[in-house]
Amino acid sequence: MARVLIPWIILLVTTGFVCGQIFFPADTTFLVSRPVVQQQNAGATCTNHMNKKGRCKRLFECFFMYTQLADLIKQTPCRLANQPSVFGVCCPNSESDSQKTSGVSSAGTLFFKPPDVPIPDLKPQDIQNAVQAALVVVEQRVELEKNLFNNRIVVQPDTAVNFHLNLFPTTSETLDVGKDAIKGLESSIQLVNQNMLTVDQGRFALPFFQASSSPLADTCRPQVNCPSPLSHFRTMDGSCNNEQRPEWGQINVALQRIIPPKYGDGVNTPRLAVGDVELPSARLVSQSLTESSHRSSQSETWTLMLMQWGQFLDHDITHSPLVRGQNSTGVTCCQRGQFLDASVRHPDCFPIAIPENDPFYAQFNQRCMEFVRSLPAPRPGCTFGPREQLNQVTAFIDGSTVYGSNDEAANQLREFNGGRLATQRSLKGHTLLPVKAEECSDFLRQRFCFRAGDGRVNEQPQLAVIHTLWVREHNRVADALQQLNPSWSDERVFQESRRIIGAEIQQITYNEFLPIFLGEDYMSSLVQGIIEGFTAFGSQTQSLLLHQHQSKPFELYEDTGVDTLVRGLLMQPAQKMDRAFTDELKNRLFQGKQSFGMDLIALNLQRGRDHGLPPYNDYRELCGRPRANQWQDLLDVIDQRVVQEMSRIYNSIDDVDLFIGGVSERQVEGALLGPTFLCLIGDQFARLRRGDRLFYEEATAQFTQQQLASLRSIGLARILCDNGDDIKSIQSSAFLRSDVQNRRRPCQGSSDIPELDLTLWRE
Known part of the structure; x- marks a missing residue:
């Protein structure tokens, strides 16, 4: 699955680091909505918006240069000749024009090549020389990482950056993929330097050259083998969703772009300002161009659940891991608030300069904010070219936050009995997520962090609550299916329950969340700096500062902890959509026991440049x-x-x-x-819908019409009713604050909060 890289507006909300990516399945149109489809000879021929004749093709087969994207977006969709149920775009017939402006590698991956960029005459020996030089650089890098580790120049415990690393674990498999990618990236850098290539040749011409015929052949991704016919159950790692491109949407593949990168040297160094000078400090931009939120910044319409669903959804589709050092230790770039000496600075350090007169950090003598670059990814098609980034989770809205993104993670979460997921019981008998004691605990080591399908679950209590509710929902569904179908095996019950949960998440996203927000990008601006809890009668019982409860989800162990936090999400207003951000995000992110934390906005900006x-x-x-x-x-x-x-x-x-x-x-x-984010995010979710063979409304998902009708009736309110500890009533739209039009209704017997009819799954 391809994705477009935009900065951390696909925000991990309170997590800190820009993921900087948006997904887009490459076999879809660029449509936010579904306009009337052209009926033109079953799609064999068509007329585009400029009244030119053409053929109806998939977008990636017609998309030649990023400058043509705006025109393609305007088109009314057409139907493909050989697949009438699939939409495409009306691609002009002029093949000569496309040959001048397009380039597709032998692997079929998309890249952009302006017509005036000459392809260098690189000989096999040139590539051999570059690779050999690159491998020497890689060995030097490994030696530096050993020295840094031995001299304890690594991220230290009880620091903001260490809290972040603990919340964003990177698997050994992902790190190995990243190590292979570093070899290819260093080879691309050497090709540019040794052959004096221009910046644009590094960007656009290098992808013509394959690494598969070089000493780097063993770093190319192996071919994905899919069963025939394809299953209607998803693979855990996202592979085999697309029959022609089985790696699309799979974990640990490179994220693709709808617009070429602008690295300083064309292939690797962060973006520069016009004139090839440094951009202004990301912290300076954050302080100068955003405001601090206050009570008047609160929305009169939306609940905090809008933000929380956005974060949960983001974690379902994106996770770009960071470069790590020896033994997976965190890379440090600052020391006692100052920049590390260049001689002991990791090559992927990209720290943020803090102005000397900073209104917050100056009092702590901080001039350097930690920042490490994202782990590079092997390039699609195993070509040379610009640095790309990895996605460590599946690129579909598939509930990977609940189930994990590979078989190993999923197996750690399962009971292997009745299709259920593993849980623990609180002292009061409430179902909670299983323990992950090695991550964090309270002072007395009586309450521990949780284990879930996504390692970021413990970032803050409200996120952990959403994870808890979906594990409860899975087990509720699994128990019902097992009772309805006693002959089903554990595996069958698990997969059918997982399929239903994924459908419910998609239903809520596309029918409740997106109509309000149309994208998850901007969720950080909706974050409140205080986490509130309420009783069933609306009395406030909690007021928790966000920075004091990051990586401390222990409120869920309280007798009414889950319900109290759920009511907080339903009753507490979100922040308005503006440039105002809480100081909890701008100054105290992952603060822990320190006097200061990090700045999410500055990190977002720096990640985009990275x-x-x-x-x-x-x-x-x-x-x-x-x-x-x-x-x-x-x-x-x-x-x-x-x-x-x-x-x-x-x-x-x-x-x-x-x-x-x-x-x-x-x-x-x-x-x-x-308008810009509306365009990008709307396009993103159109692609997530159209590019998913197993999206719940597709025939290939194999839900019956009766099952679909029941799934389409489900809203988030139903999930909260069924899986809270003692939720008796709720507003029918959980993303809107309760008022005359959105009255609270009883969970049982209300037609405004319909239940999923699981008897439709009786075999």
């Missing part, structure tokens, strides 16, 4: 708006005082980071996002 994301202006143009040539051109979507501040911080309009440009835009009427 990933080589082009500037905001490029995405603005990509999404159909005129390219801004001067600062006043931004006034069509951004307020004047913000534009003025941007012009003070950035030297050029083409330096503005996508994240800050996107969050600064005024909302599109009827949506919670500005």
Whole structure:
């Protein structure tokens, strides 16, 4: 599954580091909604929006350059000739034009090549020389990591960055894939340097050259073998969803882009400002162009559940791991608040400079904020070229947060009895997630962190609550299916229950969440700095500072802990969609026992630069708006005082980071996002829907019409009713605050909160 890299607006909300990616299955159209489909000779021929004749093709077969994307988005979809149920785009007939502007490697992967970039005449010996030099660099890197480890120049316990690393575990399998990718990346760097390639040749020409015929052949990904016929049960690792491209959506593959990266050297170094100078400090941008949230920033409409679902959903589809050192230790780039000396600095250090007069960090004498680059990924098709990033989880909305993203993780979570997932019982007998004692515990080691399908479960209590509810829902469904079908094996019950849970998550996402928000990108701006809890009568019982309860989900062990936090999510307002962020995220992220933490906004900006994301202006143009040539051109979507501040911080309009440009835009009427993020996120979820063979509404998912009808009636309120400890009533729309139009209803017997009819699964 391909994905478009945008900065951490696909935000891990309170987790800290930009994942910086959006998925898009490459065999789908770029459509946010479903306009009327053209009925033109079953899709064999068509007429596009420019009144030109063409053939109906899949997007990736027609998409030649990123500059054509805006035009393709405008098209009305057509039906493919050989697959009438699949939508495509009307691709012009002029093959000569496509040959001038497109390039597809022998592996069929998409890349972009402007017509004026000459392909270098690289000989096999040139590639051999580059690889040999690269392997020497890799050995030197390994030796440096050993020395850093031996001298204890690694992330120290009880620091903000250590809390983050503990919350974002990286598997040994993923680290091994990353090590192979480093060899290919270093070889690409050597090819650029040894052959004096231009920046654009590094970006666009190197992908013409294969690593599979070089000494790096053993680092190429093995071919995925799928069963025939394909199963209607998902694989745990996301493979075999697409028959033609079985690796799409699989874990540990490179994320693809809809727009080329802009690395400083074309292949690896973080993005630079116009003139090849450094961009302004990400912390300076964060402090200057965002505001601190306050009570007036609270939404009068949306509940905090809107934010929490966004984070849970994000964790289901994206996790870009970080580079690690010897023995998987964390890489450190700062020492006592100052930059480490270059002689002992890891090559993937990219620390954030803190201004000397910073209004918060100056009091602690902090001039350096820790930041390590994302782990590189082997390039699609095993080619040379720019640095890409890994996704450590499956790229589908499939409940991987509940079940894990490989067989090993799933097996650790199962009871292997009646299709159930493993749980523990609290002292009061309530079902909780299984223990992960090695991660964290309270002071007395009586309460421990939890184990779930996603390692970020313990980030904060409300996230752990959502995980808990879905494990309970799985076991509720499994028990019912086993009773209805006593002859079913444990495996059959487990897989059928997993299929239903995935469908429920998709149903809630596409029919409750997206109509309100149309994307999860901006969820960090909805985060409250305080976690509140309420009794069944609406009395507030808790007020927890976020930074004091990160990596401390122990509230769930209390007698009414789950229900109290659920009511908090339903009653506490979210923050409004604006540039205001709580100080819990801007100054105290992962603070722990220290006096200060990290800045999520600065980390998001730095992650975008790490990933080589082009500037905001490029995405603005990509999404159909005129390219801004001067600062006043931004006034069509951004307020004047913000534009003025941007012009003070950035030297050029083409330096503005996508994240800050996107969050600064005024909302599109009827949506919670500005036009650029609305375009990108809407497209993302269209692809997640259309590119998933096992999406619950597809015929290949094999739900009956009666089962589908029942699944389509389910809302998040039903899940909360069925799986809370003692939830008796709830508003029918859990994402909206309770009012006259959204009254609280009894969980039982209310037609506004229908139940899933599991008798439809009786075999």
